[in-house]
Amino acid sequence: MSLVKNPLLSILLLIAASSTAMAEPHFPRDYAISESCRLVEEQRYSDSVLMAERLRISESSDLGSQITAGAVALEIGATSVASAEFSSALRTKPLDPLALYGTALIELEKGQPRTALAMLISIDPTNIPPSADLDILVAKAICLAEIGDADGALGDLQATNDPAGAELIALINSRKTNSDTTPLTALLNEAMVNGIPQVIEPVGIRLLLPKAGIGPAVEPSITEREVSDDLANRFDSSYIASSLPDSAPITDSRGPLSPEQSDRIWKLLRIRPDYKVAEYELALALLAQRDRAGYETHILRAAALDPDYLDVRARIRPLFLGQVPDKFPVPDGTSLPSSLGLSAGRASAAGFWAGSPHSREIALTFDDGPIPIPTQQLLNALRQASAHGTFFVVGMRAVQSPDSLRQMAADGQAVEDHSYTHPNLAQILPQHVLPEILRTAVVIEATTGIWPHFIRPPGGNTNSLVLATAKACGMSGAFWTIDALPAEETGSPDAVAQWVIRRARPGAIVLMHNGMQATIGAIPKLVQGLRERGYKLVTITQLAADALADRHAKT
Numbered sequence: 001m002s003l004v005k006n007p008l009l010s011i012l013l014l015i016a017a018s019s020t021a022m023a024e025p026h027f028p029r030d031y032a033i034s035e036s037c038r039l040v041e042e043q044r045y046s047d048s049v050l051m052a053e054r055l056r057i058s059e060s061s062d063l064g065s066q067i068t069a070g071a072v073a074l075e076i077g078a079t080s081v082a083s084a085e086f087s088s089a090l091r092t093k094p095l096d097p098l099a100l101y102g103t104a105l106i107e108l109e110k111g112q113p114r115t116a117l118a119m120l121i122s123i124d125p126t127n128i129p130p131s132a133d134l135d136i137l138v139a140k141a142i143c144l145a146e147i148g149d150a151d152g153a154l155g156d157l158q159a160t161n162d163p164a165g166a167e168l169i170a171l172i173n174s175r176k177t178n179s180d181t182t183p184l185t186a187l188l189n190e191a192m193v194n195g196i197p198q199v200i201e202p203v204g205i206r207l208l209l210p211k212a213g214i215g216p217a218v219e220p221s222i223t224e225r226e227v228s229d230d231l232a233n234r235f236d237s238s239y240i241a242s243s244l245p246d247s248a249p250i251t252d253s254r255g256p257l258s259p260e261q262s263d264r265i266w267k268l269l270r271i272r273p274d275y276k277v278a279e280y281e282l283a284l285a286l287l288a289q290r291d292r293a294g295y296e297t298h299i300l301r302a303a304a305l306d307p308d309y310l311d312v313r314a315r316i317r318p319l320f321l322g323q324v325p326d327k328f329p330v331p332d333g334t335s336l337p338s339s340l341g342l343s344a345g346r347a348s349a350a351g352f353w354a355g356s357p358h359s360r361e362i363a364l365t366f367d368d369g370p371i372p373i374p375t376q377q378l379l380n381a382l383r384q385a386s387a388h389g390t391f392f393v394v395g396m397r398a399v400q401s402p403d404s405l406r407q408m409a410a411d412g413q414a415v416e417d418h419s420y421t422h423p424n425l426a427q428i429l430p431q432h433v434l435p436e437i438l439r440t441a442v443v444i445e446a447t448t449g450i451w452p453h454f455i456r457p458p459g460g461n462t463n464s465l466v467l468a469t470a471k472a473c474g475m476s477g478a479f480w481t482i483d484a485l486p487a488e489e490t491g492s493p494d495a496v497a498q499w500v501i502r503r504a505r506p507g508a509i510v511l512m513h514n515g516m517q518a519t520i521g522a523i524p525k526l527v528q529g530l531r532e533r534g535y536k537l538v539t540i541t542q543l544a545a546d547a548l549a550d551r552h553a554k555t
């Protein structure tokens with residue numbers, strides 16, 4: 001007989017469990033260190049500050065706690081707290097490598113490259129994780145370049161094969177007078193990881209790099225600065241005292257960080273590449289060579305990384321005014337026969353709504369991927385059915401699974417833009433619309449070699465700014481005539497196939513989702529059913545091209 005079948009005993013066990021949870025007998029140091037790191041890694045800076053502050057208050061003389069709190073403080077730009085914590089760590093353990101490295105970064109930011117260099121040189125190389133070699137090398141090179149020894153800086157960096165190193169080389173080179181632009185191009189290519197520009201730029205220590213005087217001065221955006229100041233204020237003891245009344249003592253372990261913890265902190269303090277600078281510099285270099293197309297490509301990439309960088313916004317504005325020919329003309333604002341089942345209001349919005357009602361073509365479209373396993377299954381199903389469709393991908397997912405995008409392109413599937421973070425584009429801040437659309441386009445082009453033709457705004461939510469921005473980026477808005485979601489949500493492949501087949505009309509665009517098992521399962525029946533009714537399955541680009549040809553044939 002199981003113990004918990006005794007009702008009285010289970011009540012007692014419940015009481016015991018809840019009182020244990022409520023008492024919170026101690027606050028584990030190692031847990032707090034791991035949590036501080038994890039929260040920064042997930043860019044949950046304010047939660048991370050609270051966690052690091054518990055370490056700082058509860059165990060002010062513990063080396064691991066000092067270093068963790070210092071790293072978190074540095075990450076959010078609270079340099080005076082960071083400086084105090086690393087100094088404490090150096091008193092606890094003179095020559096601790098992470099404390100020296102952290103202090104050197106702060107000295108660099110303060111414009112003291114010689115002091116920083118001295119600290120970096122004093123780090124014992126046998127006492128650090130292997131990956132930290134490069135971190136120290138990059139930091140040393142910045143110091144050298146800042147002191148004026150560009151050749152010394154380049155010398156050590158040339159041997160590395162790392163994006164941060166490559167970008168730094170590009171920047172140093174671009175700062176040397178009479179610089180040739182050829183190496184800059186080559187180095188920029190090196191600065192890609194697997195051919196993808198690293199478009200994710202977390203707020204944080206990367207701000208140190210330009211401040212060190214290598215690149216053009218980069219001011220954090222107002223939002224970044226506000227967030228950073230707000231977080232720095234949270235390290236203020238009065239704030240902490242009021243928000244953490246029950247700060248329990250840390251009891252389980254003390255001393256240096258474990259190798260795993262130390263690895264994480266090194267990673268946290270890594271000087272991250274800041275590709276927008278390299279893209280911007282390259283664009284200007286190409287412009288000087290009268291390579292207009294090259295200039296436009298790279299200034300657009302810089303804009304995708306950060307439209308507020310220097311004069312990037314002003315530079316891309318002319319590209320918005322129609323001076324760049326449409327990469328692919330599509331029939332905007334197609335007026336649709338009511339038989340397609342669209343409400344009149346939606347059909348009047350600019351964008352591509354449906355193909356020609358005179359040709360038996362249908363575009364299957366799959367939103368929200370890539371998600372590695374379901375995307376692979378969907379691609380397999382489409383390949384077995386010899387069917388072509390269109391994937392509207394979410395940029396932030398695409399950078400995580402570039403191979404999925406390459407596979408789509410290799411299979412002849414179209415890859416189009418579905419925004420970077422999948423927000424309601426009609427409700428976000430106006431300045432976020434461009435990066436949402438453009439970043440994803442950059443990722444698609446970098447992985448598939450093809451600039452997208454269409455953006456499908458998440459949920460179909462759009463406004464004139466979204467559509468104008470899409471147009472400026474060489475894209476049109478793409479919508480649908482058949483929404484299969486209600487059928488997809490039943491979980492039944494048959495329901496999905498029947499739902500779409502019953503609603504199929506010439507020129508239809510079918511909205512489905514990448515990740516739904518019912519959809520993957522429906523592919524064989526759906527493709528067969530549509531073909532039996534005389535439909536040809538095409539990509540949305542083909543549907544648009546044929547609709548355009550149809551319209552021209554009539555006029």
Ligand SMILES: [Zn+2]
Nearest residue numbers: 367368458459
């Ligand atoms: Zn979506």
